[in-house]
Amino acid sequence: MKQYQFEVGQKVYLELGVNRSRYEGREYTQGEVTKVGRKYVTVEIGFREYQFDHTNELRQKTDYSQDYYLYETLEALLDERGRKKLAEELTSYFSSTYNLKMKLTLEQMQRIKEIINE
Template sequence: MTVKDFDVGQKVFIINMYEGRNCEPEIREAKVKAVGRKYVTIDNGNRYEHEERFCYGLVQNTDYGEITYLCPSRTDANNYIEQSKLSKWLSNITWIKCRKYTLEQLRKVKEILVD
């Protein structure tokens, strides 16, 4: 998704993941104030830009603090949150936890995850 996919006045959804804190992710509504060549600016002045790693929308352009994400729909925002939670869950499966799965289950997981 690129800057060109957004329009002035469009309702958008801001995700704050609260990484490293004991908080649930938050989704807020905002409106697009300006669309430039490189950035989308929302009504509070925050600017968002395209980054390859985030396919659901745009990433906040900031030098400090927690980064927020801009999505064109609430569905995209919820999908990103779900993907993030599932990725963390998958990365936290340890050898001890994996031993409770059958060989067939592990083969199916490998088949799905390996390109």
């Protein structure tokens, strides 16, 4: 499990959940750490504070779907968004055996298999 190191006053970045991004028209925002406990880190966004469990993959403490997804840096947020987008593209490409058989050579398919086996 990854260890997160937060400090009071640290600037953090938050990706907006589906419901938030729909109404706010943006994809991420910045917040500030106001408290750090053994289990939760509290982040102020605007005038409200939200708690995130830093022992459980930075999940927001809520009974409903998450409004925000917490990241320590903007780079970490952008990396994760890039990974999600690339995963969607790869999934759509590899979901059809037609693409594999007709668009890739045997050597390309063997290189892909080697990468997967790393």
